[in-house]
Amino acid sequence: MAGGAGDTKKVLDMDTGSQKVLNMDTLNPCIINMEYSVRGPLVIRAREMQKELKEGKKFPFPYVIRCNIGDCHAMEQSYINFIRQVVASCTYPPLMDSAGFPPDVVAKAKRILEGCGGGSIGAYSDSSGIEIIRKDAAAYIKRRDGGIPANPDTIMLSSGASDGIKSILKLLKQGDGERKTGVMIPIPQYPLYSATLAEYNTMQIGYYLDEETNWSMHVSELKRAITEARAVCNPRAICVLNPGNPTGSVLTRQNIEDIVKFAHDEKLVILADEVYQDNIYAPDREFHSFKKVISEMGGEYAKQELASFHSVSKGYMGECGYRGGYCEYVNFHPEVVAMLRKSLTAKLCPSVSGQVAMDCVVGHPQPGDASYESWLKEKNAVLGTLKEKAKMTVEKLNSLPGIKCNIVQGAMYAFPRLFLPEKAIAKAKAEGKAADFMYAWELLEQKGLCVVPGSGFGQKEGTYHFRMTILPPPAKLEEFLRRLKDFHLEFMERYK
Amino acid sequence: MAGGAGDTKKVLDMDTGSQKVLNMDTLNPCIINMEYSVRGPLVIRAREMQKELKEGKKFPFPYVIRCNIGDCHAMEQSYINFIRQVVASCTYPPLMDSAGFPPDVVAKAKRILEGCGGGSIGAYSDSSGIEIIRKDAAAYIKRRDGGIPANPDTIMLSSGASDGIKSILKLLKQGDGERKTGVMIPIPQYPLYSATLAEYNTMQIGYYLDEETNWSMHVSELKRAITEARAVCNPRAICVLNPGNPTGSVLTRQNIEDIVKFAHDEKLVILADEVYQDNIYAPDREFHSFKKVISEMGGEYAKQELASFHSVSKGYMGECGYRGGYCEYVNFHPEVVAMLRKSLTAKLCPSVSGQVAMDCVVGHPQPGDASYESWLKEKNAVLGTLKEKAKMTVEKLNSLPGIKCNIVQGAMYAFPRLFLPEKAIAKAKAEGKAADFMYAWELLEQKGLCVVPGSGFGQKEGTYHFRMTILPPPAKLEEFLRRLKDFHLEFMERYK
Known part of the structure; x- marks a missing residue:
């Protein structure tokens, strides 16, 4: 059924003369x-x-x-009770009185509903997401990165990380005259990137990860790839997946610094797919966010344009169906952020229940909260397994x-x-x-x-x-x- | 902040020489x-x-x-209890036992969860939506249209109607050489259409609605618009909003037939934005779906390519935040449907809770169901007001x-x-x-x-x-x- 472009004739045959308006010739x-x-x-x-x-x-x-x-x-991975109780409370507010949910669940649901139009998750939110959730995301990032501040106004909630990634790739000009725009992606890579670049008519610049050294990234290979690419396109961005998909590798701090230097020297935006930031298993590895690394590198590197993506679909929560996510845009020019924001308006807003799920991740229970112990236990069980x-x-x-x-x-x-x-x-x-x-x-x-x-x-x-x-x-x-x-x-x- | 393309210089000024990678020159x-x-x-x-x-x-x-x-x-419009009780039950299944929800709520939630991976709305669904919900949508369309059948395999759930509309517009080739593809849109129109066509570099062919006759559509005006447009572009589709936004008009059956004949003669796909199908107030008007009209017109007209959009955001439910919707693709070539389906995969799936809300609309309570009376009362209250x-x-x-x-x-x-x-x-x-x-x-x-x-x-x-x-x-x-x-x-x- 999914024929190639050469099958157009069949369209004519099947319809005995009355050609369809849409066929392989009129499709994108x-x-x-x-x-x-x-x-x-x-x-x-x-x-x-x-x-x-x-x-x-x-x-x-x-x-x-x-x-x-x-x-x-x-x-068969179980949901985290805290997340679902908060979403259920926002969905059907009488449950806050009747369902016997812990007080921190009720408090969070009330706080979110106060941020919703008419106090309902049935209202549209701002196109970039509910303000208090963006603030919670900023606070989460700050905690995660040891106190480096994050700006809620440059955090945009999305329908999963994929939607955020597509939003920024869509923003790139497709090319200048005959020269296409190019985006560096790892090989192997998660096919969202190749599919999206194909859709937006942008050139893929593949850089190979080194299987021999546990799929690490070598700057020499990045240089080879970009040098070859510059002959035919204008490279604008490098996508990095850390932890890696499909590779399962976790970048070292040193490796990240090398990538930042490379991106800075080559004038590339870094697109950091960090949706697996909670999924670290190797005892000799920890997660270093690109945001933290550029901030700590300081100087010119601290001004590096960086988009970092996160999601409710992975981690310990695995809430793929909610399509919740966010992107933090770091060091982007305000005009670009304004254009990005405008481009989001035509999508109206990400699913509000997905936003609520995201808030439960970035604003998870803290020690002393009624749900903290059970939340921690459930989280550790998933990650431990x-x-x-x-x-x-x-x-x-x-x-x-x-x-x-x-x-x-x-x-x-x-x-x-x-x-x-x-x-x-x-x-x-x-x-x-x-x-x-x-x-x-x-x-x-x-x-x-x-x-x-x-x-x-x-x-x-x-x-x-x-x-x-x-x-x-x-x-x-x-x-x-x-x-x-x-x-x-x-x-x-x-x-x- | 949202400056025009002429402000690029400011980028240089602000960053004192270190130009940003993304600026008004490198944006799309x-x-x-x-x-x-x-x-x-x-x-x-x-x-x-x-x-x-x-x-x-x-x-x-x-x-x-x-x-x-x-x-x-x-x-301040209230939610419909039935919808929210079903979504809450799917969100936190223990509520099916504990919350005292009516039995039809529990039955629907169980049925939906059986259609979800691992029985959880946290799992991805098929990219085109959960199968049983697509079947419910087909049954709804059949009831609505007096028994004309609908095929669940060509119904695709979406993140609100907007997402469905964008999916089909994206599918059109942008042009052949110098000639762009053109899409007819009403003037006045809902700006999603103009924004999306601008984004996809497709030409807008405006046809004027006639304010003097309550914003009705005249075929003579459609002919004027397409004749002028054919000099510069290849028209492929006509968008019709019925009931109209922003006009508030409802097309007569005769008017719809005229549009179908026009689209057929001019080889255009009809994109029917029918999201307000429940919102009819004038005593001398009723909603006629394009699907029903083409089917009843018969002959060549019954083969007209038609995409019809619906949503949970409008009607009596007004659940904008859920981003639930669907599109029925009628008479599209199987190859085109396959390409459409493929293009949806990179978005993974629409929000599953939005799909659940959609199911509550297309599969609303029926006479005899425990929730029927209260559902009808709530629905009539909203529409009556x-x-x-x-x-x-x-x-x-x-x-x-x-x-x-x-x-x-x-x-x-x-x-x-x-x-x-x-x-x-x-x-x-x-x-x-x-x-x-x-x-x-x-x-x-x-x-x-x-x-x-x-x-x-x-x-x-x-x-x-x-x-x-x-x-x-x-x-x-x-x-x-x-x-x-x-x-x-x-x-x-x-x-x-």
Whole structure:
């Protein structure tokens, strides 16, 4: 059904002469070219299989295990009671009297509703979000960064981090005459970036992360990439994902400083995707925000233009369905902030219940609050389990021949390298497929495991990977790894 | 702060030499050019005044009355209990046992949660929305249209109607070589359309609505507009708002048929903004959906490509903050639907709580359900009050000299014409302002009333209008009209 641009003739055939107004010829070629592998054909097939299983069709497995997307609650992660109690109170205010919720829940809900038009979350908010929530976000950032202040007026709430990222990328001029604008993105990267850049007709400047050193960033590679790119486009921004997706790596402080210096020297805006800031598992790693690092570097570096994104979808809360997020714009010119603000007005506002969820994250319970103990316990339970699963996943993957997986230092993904037999690569090539796509497809068909092939994220020519989440509950994740082992050994044997 | 493109020099000055990466030269000119009057400078000033009033500053009025935007709950309209009880139950499922909600509330919440990943509204849904909600929307459309079937697979949930409208406009190719793509929009129109077309670099083809005949659409005017446009662009779509915003008009069945014939003959997709389908007040008008009309017209017309938008923000529910909406794509080519679906994946999904609110609208209680009586009473109360306010507003406006307002047949707005004295027009011109902007600005400064000048919606050269909502509660709306009368009489006297 999702045919290419060459299928236009079919439109004519099907409609026997009365051509449709909208067809592949009249569609935006940027949309036609865009790909978003995290929700691509494997995921569509996995969903079909789930339906077929439900309808009684027989497969060589009892159910599908989907590790294709960072969708925490879909993988049985529980919600944080504090968040949902506050959202429920804002939704149906009589609950503040009747539901027996803790007093800090009620107090927070009341405070948020006071910031809403007519005291209702059914009213539009400011396009950049409810003012007190932006203030809470500023206070959160200040606490997180050891006292470095944040300005609520340059924090804009968004429909998840994706929406914030799209808002800033949309703001860039597409090019000057023949020269397109370019944006540096890591390889491998989260496909939101490649999809959005394709949509906005902006050039992707890929820089390779170094798999040998746990996916770290080397300035020499950044320089190579930008030097080549400057021949054909005007680079304006560098996207950095920290902790990394799909890599699971966490940048060192030194690495961040190097990137800042590079961005400063090359006159690039830094787009820092920091949605996994709570998801750090490696004992030798901690999260350093770009905001803190540029402030502490001082001088010219402290003036670096930086957009930092956060979300309610990840961390310990995993509230993907709420589409809550924010972006802090640091050191942007006031005119640019004004244009950004204007561009947001046509979207009216982000979902107010998503904003409420975001407020529960940035304004979480503090010691002494009625909900603090239970909140902390729930939070630690989620993060503690993720930490164990990160370790277990890497260990089990590395026990298999032909698989090598870096340490999952943070985020929610493992991105193991597959050393596939030549025969398998040749067969895939003959079928016009990427070899890791073929691997992932067979894995799904034979074992009911849904992962995303590395080709969907970008990888060094001649290397093969897949991304899997570490989100299933421990027993299910073990089952995943058992089924994977069986498949992998058989696959390697078959093509050896 | 929001300077024009000519202010770029300031960037250099301010930063004493270290030019920012992002400035008016490196921004997307489409974003710079975009305007969205419903949230423009008047609204910003109104908000400032509200703050200043709160801080004790004296004005010649005790509070601001904002009639600039269709934000029902902000104007004290109550929520519908059924909707909020369902959303609260989905938010915090223990409430299904403990909150004493009616059984149909609990049943609906359970059914929705069964359609959610992991049974949680915190999981991502399909990019086009939760399947059972799309099915409920299809059933709703079928009921509404007297049994004409709707296909859940071509219904896509969105973040409010705006998001759906942007999704389809984004899909259009911007142009072929030098010829841009054109989209027909009414004048006056809701500025989402002009803003979005500006953002996507698509040409606006304005067609004038006829104020003399209660803002009806004349095919002769449509033909004039498209004939002129074909000289410079490729028209692909026509946007129709029914009931109309800002006009408050409701199209007759005959008028809709004429538009369908026109769109068919001219090979245009119809984008039908039908978000006010529940808001009909004139006794001689009823809502006819474009879907029903094309189906009943039959033959070639029944194959007309049509996108119809709906929303939870308007109607009797007014849940703007939830950002819930859907679009039904009728007769689109499957390849186009597939591309549309793909383009949605990079946005992940619309807010799930917004989807739940939408489900409560398309799947509202039916006779015999526990919530039915109270739901109907609440719905009728909102719509009954709106009907009275529509009548009162028009009567009081027409009692003023120099104001002529058409009947508000539907939607939530009055769009009166101002016959301003020559002296006022000359003064505004001398100040480089639109005369109705000057009128609205003085109205705000002197009386604390916030409306949107007609120039923000488009109007015939040499005519002046403003748009006001009819949303304040009756006593406040009367006060609004009293303050307006005082201002208007003084203004007309001053400039006579």
